[in-house]
Amino acid sequence: MRTSVKIIVEATDDSDFQFAQIPLNQAREWRVRVPKVITEARTKIVGEIHGQVVAFASGLIYDCSLQEHDELLALVKSRFDKGLDNKTLVAHSYAFLYTYFIVEAEFLSDARRELSPFIPSLDFRLREHPSMLWHGGPGKTYSSEQSQIYLVSRYAVLQRCLKYTLPELLKHNHFQDCIRALRERGLLDWQIMNAVFALTINFRLNSDPRVISDASFGDRLYRNTIEEGESPSDIIPPPDVYSLEMLLECHNANLVSSLKTFSLQLHQLTPDFPAINYFLDKRFRYYEDDIPHENPFPFSAA
Numbered sequence: 192m193r194t195s196v197k198i199i200v201e202a203t204d205d206s207d208f209q210f211a212q213i214p215l216n217q218a219r220e221w222r223v224r225v226p227k228v229i230t231e232a233r234t235k236i237v238g239e240i241h242g243q244v245v246a247f248a249s250g251l252i253y254d255c256s257l258q259e260h261d262e263l264l265a266l267v268k269s270r271f272d273k274g275l276d277n278k279t280l281v282a283h284s285y286a287f288l289y290t291y292f293i294v295e296a297e298f299l300s301d302a303r304r305e306l307s308p309f310i311p312s313l314d315f316r317l318r319e320h321p322s323m324l325w326h327g328g329p330g331k332t333y334s335s336e337q338s339q340i341y342l343v344s345r346y347a348v349l350q351r352c353l354k355y356t357l358p359e360l361l362k363h364n365h366f367q368d369c370i371r372a373l374r375e376r377g378l379l380d381w382q383i384m385n386a387v388f389a390l391t392i393n394f395r396l397n398s399d400p401r402v403i404s405d406a407s408f409g410d411r412l413y414r415n416t417i418e419e420g421e422s423p424s425d426i427i428p429p430p431d432v433y434s435l436e437m438l439l440e441c442h443n444a445n446l447v448s449s450l451k452t453f454s455l456q457l458h459q460l461t462p463d464f465p466a467i468n469y470f471l472d473k474r475f476r477y478y479e480d481d482i483p484h485e486n487p488f489p490f491s492a493a
Contacts, residue, residue, distance in 0.1 A: 194255055194465075196220075201225070208224070217464065219251075257470065330474040333475050339482060372435050380486070381484075450467070
């Protein structure tokens with residue numbers, strides 16, 4: 192995924208290399224704690240430190256990837272088989288190694304302080320490695336034909352799941368304003384209906400005491416609604432439940448389930464929703480692919 196990764200490195204008096212992820216729902220942030228000094232005793236177990244560094248790098252890549260677990264591990268293994276391990280050696284710090292190039296007295300001498308840099312005005316520019324560039328174009332599991340099949344199914348299922356709720360909600364200006372706002376943000380009709388359905392089913396589950404006494408009740412209610420559609424006796428939530436903020440939250444949650452449609456797997460405990468949204472948009476035409484359909488929100492033009 193295209194995301195930002197912030198790594199905070201702290202030098203500590205501890206003897207161990209430690210790393211931990213800071214939970215965020217946008218970008219990625221890691222805190223890395225490294226020992227200030229690698230003593231002579233520690234150099235004897237440099238292989239252990241090497242393994243910790245490799246584990247951190249692998250974990251970071253794993254967190255930012257949407258490849259399935261086994262496929263990703265096979266890819267990492269293939270890179271190590273080609274010699275990646277030789278590029279991750281851990282040695283002494285530059286501060287330590289520099290003492291072998293110049294003695295302290297010369298380093299602190301006045302003559303050295305009087306010298307100016309060779310190219311004082313040269314700008315330092317970061318360069319992105321070609322292998323790190325964004326890869327555009329359709330994802331390898333994307334199929335235009337399969338996308339059309341999915342869309343036909345989605346519209347059919349969502350129409351019967353909101354058979355009674357949607358006409359009732361459309362009577363209210365507040366709900367109409369939310370639909371307009373979501374359309375202005377680029378959401379397609381099936382995506383808006385999907386968010387409305389998610390809010391609806393969650394409201395029913397939270398309002399039913401059977402969810403507490405029967406752990407499988409929620410799954411049965413969801414499956415039954417998907418397969419059979421709404422019934423006239425189903426609870427219709429009040430209009431104020433459907434705020435723009437909550438509909439967008441449900442849309443974000445639906446992004447995660449959409450990954451499975453394309454045989455992708457999320458490894459993040461706290462999903463990076465902007466990155467997932469961008470990835471689906473650019474690689475899987477998430478906000479482009481649609482089919483001719485009856486306007487589900489007839490208060491305005493489709």
